[in-house]
Amino acid sequence: MDQESAATRHRQKLAGFRHARFKRKQHLNFKRNKNIAVAHIASTSQLNQPLTEERHSRRNRRTTKNYTLSQIHSTIFHGQTYMDLGPPKYTCQDCGSTMWYDERVDKPQKPRNPKFSRCCMKGNIKLDFLKHPPTYLKELLSYTGGRNSAKFRELIRTYNSIFAFTSMGAKIDDTINSRPGPYVYKITGQNYHKIGGLIPGHGRQPKFAQLYVHDTENEIQNRLHSLKRGNQTLDTTTVQNLKEMLDEHNKIAKLFRMARDRLSAPNAKEVHIRLIGTRSNESRQYTMPTTTEIAGLIVGDLGQSNGRRDIVIEHKSEGLQRIKEFHPKFMAMQYPLLFPYGEDDFHLDMFYSQNNRRKKTKRKKVTMREYYAYRIQQRKSEANTLICGGRLFQQYVVDAFTAIEEQRMRWYRSNQTVLRTDLYKNVCDAVVRGDTIAAATGKQIVLPSSFTGGPRYMVQNYQDAMAICRTFGNPDIFLTFTANPKWPEVKYMLR
Known part of the structure; x- marks a missing residue:
């Protein structure tokens, strides 16, 4: 029972x-x-x-x-109708950048004169516009310059590398370009810029900045032979014209030529170059510095009066020194074809503009991300040398991204005490990982959830996604689409 x-x-x-x-x-x-x-x-x-x-x-x-x-139909795209938002028609009232209307700040409202923050933080950032490039470089970068211009734009990264003052440490992955499609610049590993001495070691060929100083009688051939891939595809006339252009307009090139003249004089002493890493901005405006403010030529002993942020290029050096990403000449030395005048780039002495209505905040200086967001915008009143760089512009953007990430990582590493106060659960995380040795626990670098791509960032986004599914249910459909570089709006923006 x-x-x-x-x-x-x-x-x-x-x-x-x-x-x-x-x-x-x-x-x-x-x-x-x-x-x-x-x-x-x-x-x-x-x-x-x-x-x-x-x-x-x-x-x-x-x-x-x-x-x-x-x-199944969308509320925006109905049937087979082709939708084109058209070119950006609105101009930022503060910096003059060309923007789309949907990039405005107050999206719920629909003002006639919208404000934008992606470019200049609503007028809080004011930088000097880039000057128009020299005539010869402008013709090469033009999309209507003919066959020679098209060939130059295709090999612009190679041309830039033979005139660069610094070497790049990242490994370039070209396998992605083996398939048909637009060119993609992809790197792996850690990215950094390095520079050696003015004179190459015994029996070594000159490279990068040494090409401006050593054996300049055979400079063109030395530049062509400095490439690992050979010199079959580069035009000798183009290389000669670019050399003359940089000698005439680039401030950094002029400084190295001055060192060459000093070394070629009878009874010449050792020469060192110091690139000053600080700038004085009393008015908080970013005017072009003079030659004496950006560099100095040191004859004889080096001395002990070097600034903490300065770059000192010695007469001879067996090793390479790394250039910090916040040095004013960090980008100009790597991309002489994008900065033909040797202009300053981001540095730590940039303040927000005083002529604005910015709310009082603890931070008074421009961040690296804000600087590059301002610099890569397209403006009618500014030379678009960066954007017209094509493949070299892709490399510049990737370089800027890695520089921003490097600066953030350095801040996390030096502010672990602050992060551990906010993220006190790291002890529990160590137990979950299996770190039961007391001596090892607590020595790891903690990355907060604000660091994109970090472990805490991924876990937080996963939890948010699960919360959305718990509230609205599982996803109903997964959509993908393939972009076509020959779309009318894409071709219009590339003109």
Whole structure:
């Protein structure tokens, strides 16, 4: 008797589980279809039986997996209509950058004269515009310059490398360009810039900055032979004209030529070059510094009066020294074809503009991210040398991104005490990882969730995604699309 009652209770329990599972599934289907109806994903004019809460009972309601692709329509894109937002038509009132209307700050409102923050933080950042490049470089960068210009733009990274003052440490991954499609610049490993001495070691060929000083009688051939891939594809006339252009306009090139003249004089002493890493901005405006403010030529002993941020290029050096990403000449020495005048780049002495209505904040200086966001904008009143650089511009953007990330990592490494106060759960994280040795626990570098791509960042976004699914249900459809570089709007912006 007891066995029969136990079996009966077991059957009743299973029936209750099945009923609860059925009701749960029914409830999820109801929520999913209700969201579809509210979002107007299914157009009532396209479906024979419109999906509405009033006409369908819970039991007979269909889920999105029963719909065909022709039945699902978006609220923005209907049918086969081609939608083109057109070129950016709005100009920032503060910095003059060309923007789209949807890039405005107050998106819920629709002002006639919108304000933008992606470019200049609503007028808080004011930088000197880049000067128009020399005539010869402007013709080479022009998309209407003919066959010679097209060939130069295709090999612009190679031309830039033979005139660069510094070497780049990242490993370039060219396998992604083996397939048809637009050119993609991709690097792996750590990215950094390094520079050696003015004179190469015994039996070594000159490279990078040494080409401006050593054996300049055969400079063109030395530059062509400095490439690992050979000199078959580079035009000798173009290399000669670029050399003359940089000698005439580039301040850094003039400094190295001055060192060459000193070394070639009779009874010449050792020469060192110091690139000053600080700038004086009393008015908080970023004017072009003079030659004496950016560099100095040291004859004889080096001395001990070097600034902490200065770069000192010695007469001879077996090793290489790394250039910090916050040095004013960090980018100009790596990209002489993008900065033909040797202009200053980001440095730590940049303050926000005083002529603004910025709210009082603890931070008074421009960040590296804000600087590069300002610099890469397109403006009618500024030379678009960076954007016209094409493949070299891609390299510049990747270089800027890695510099920003390097600066953030350095801040995290030097402010672990502050981060551990806020993220006190790192002890629990160590136990989860299996770090049970007390001597090892606490010595790792903690990356907060604000660091994009870090472990805490990934876990936080995963939890947010699960919370969304818990509230609105599982995703109904996964959409992908392939961009075409020959789209009219893309070709228009590349003119």
